[in-house]
Amino acid sequence: MRSARHLWHWQWLQLMNGLGPADAQGHYRRPPAAFAEALALPDDADAADAHVLIVGRSCPWAHRAWLVWALRQLQATITLVVVEPDPEEGRWRFSEPFEGCSTLAELYGRCGAPPGSRATVPVLYTRRRQQVVVGESARLIELLNRWPAGRDLDLDPPGQRAATAAWRERLQTSVNDGVYRCGFARSQAAYDSAEADLFETLDAAEQALAASGTSGSEPGWLSGPCPSLADVQLFPTLIRLELVYGPLFGVSRRPLWQFPALWQWRSRFHQLPGVADSCSPEAWRRDYFGALFPLHPSGIVPAGPALATLVGRCPLAPADAGSTPRTPG
Numbered sequence: 001m002r003s004a005r006h007l008w009h010w011q012w013l014q015l016m017n018g019l020g021p022a023d024a025q026g027h028y029r030r031p032p033a034a035f036a037e038a039l040a041l042p043d044d045a046d047a048a049d050a051h052v053l054i055v056g057r058s059c060p061w062a063h064r065a066w067l068v069w070a071l072r073q074l075q076a077t078i079t080l081v082v083v084e085p086d087p088e089e090g091r092w093r094f095s096e097p098f099e100g101c102s103t104l105a106e107l108y109g110r111c112g113a114p115p116g117s118r119a120t121v122p123v124l125y126t127r128r129r130q131q132v133v134v135g136e137s138a139r140l141i142e143l144l145n146r147w148p149a150g151r152d153l154d155l156d157p158p159g160q161r162a163a164t165a166a167w168r169e170r171l172q173t174s175v176n177d178g179v180y181r182c183g184f185a186r187s188q189a190a191y192d193s194a195e196a197d198l199f200e201t202l203d204a205a206e207q208a209l210a211a212s213g214t215s216g217s218e219p220g221w222l223s224g225p226c227p228s229l230a231d232v233q234l235f236p237t238l239i240r241l242e243l244v245y246g247p248l249f250g251v252s253r254r255p256l257w258q259f260p261a262l263w264q265w266r267s268r269f270h271q272l273p274g275v276a277d278s279c280s281p282e283a284w285r286r287d288y289f290g291a292l293f294p295l296h297p298s299g300i301v302p303a304g305p306a307l308a309t310l311v312g313r314c315p316l317a318p319a320d321a322g323s324t325p326r327t328p329g
């Protein structure tokens with residue numbers, strides 16, 4: 001029995017290598033993205049259908065780009081293409097051939113990605129130059145926020161730039177990557193430090209949001225009175241919390257209903273125009289539980305919870321809190 005356990009543990013470690021690299025202490029280290037450079041706004045940014053935003057439904061990094069695309073109404077100039085996961089092969093494929101490619105890896109190769117680099121979503125692609133414009137979501141959402149938009153909405157509002165930048169940096173490590181650092185940890189100590197960091201940051205976000213709604217004023221957003229890229233970064237992680245990250249990555253110490261201000265914030269953000277359409281809980285569950293074999297070898301997809309139960313009123317909130325959604329712009 002003991003040798004079977006050791007063998008299985010050893011095999012698990014080999015399989016985890018396929019999910020992502022770790023350091024000697026078992027801390028997950030996210031590999032760098034190809035096409036990661038920040039870029040200037042292309043000169044044909046306002047041309048109809050000249051650019052394509054490639055996303056996958058389950059990917060939280062793609063979700064943030066999808067959100068900026070939806071909130072700023074970029075549909076006229078950027079076409080959204082949703083790729084599907086291929087769990088057997090561990091790659092993204094196009095539903096129908098895109099620029100002659102059937103997989104995202106083919107497109108990356110054709111655009112000159114270094115051999116061996118991961119073909120990740122999100123990607124912004126230019127049809128005219130047949131090139132990837134940018135493949136790193138943090139830079140991509142900044143670019144999309146400067147893109148000529150159907151809706152006059154600045155997600156980096158001047159009055160709260162410093163707070164937005166500080167929150168974005170903290171969230172990226174402690175929350176967005178933080179849930180992966182918990183789920184992909186290969187030692188108890190690596191998990192413990194990632195988990196503590198995650199909940200400390202959620203606590204800080206809870207306090208910031210709770211403070212913004214005091215003295216009778218309407219509750220604000222993470223970095224100030226207007227929604228920003230900080231909110232855009234936080235939402236994809238928090239909307240997946242009870243559905244996948246809690247059960248699969250072991251981040252269930254405090255469920256979100258124990259953070260009433262964050263819960264209300266999540267419900268308000270979900271009500272912003274275009275946000276609900278970017279949420280596919282069935283696809284999230286199917287992709288995470290079905291594809292992350294080393295974490296969930298049975299592949300059995302859990303039944304719930306329903307998204308509708310996560311974006312209503314918080315069980316801990318006062319009766320009138322959060323009843324009025326506030327839309328940006």
Ligand SMILES: N[C@@H](CCC(=O)N[C@@H](CS)C(=O)NCC(=O)O)C(=O)O
Pocket residue numbers: 032033058059060061090091118119120121122135136137138
């Ligand atoms: N640094 C990238 C990470 C994106 C990323 O890891 N995307 C995952 C899906 S959640 C992916 O496409 N993985 C495919 C692979 O690793 O082959 C970004 O933020 O844009």
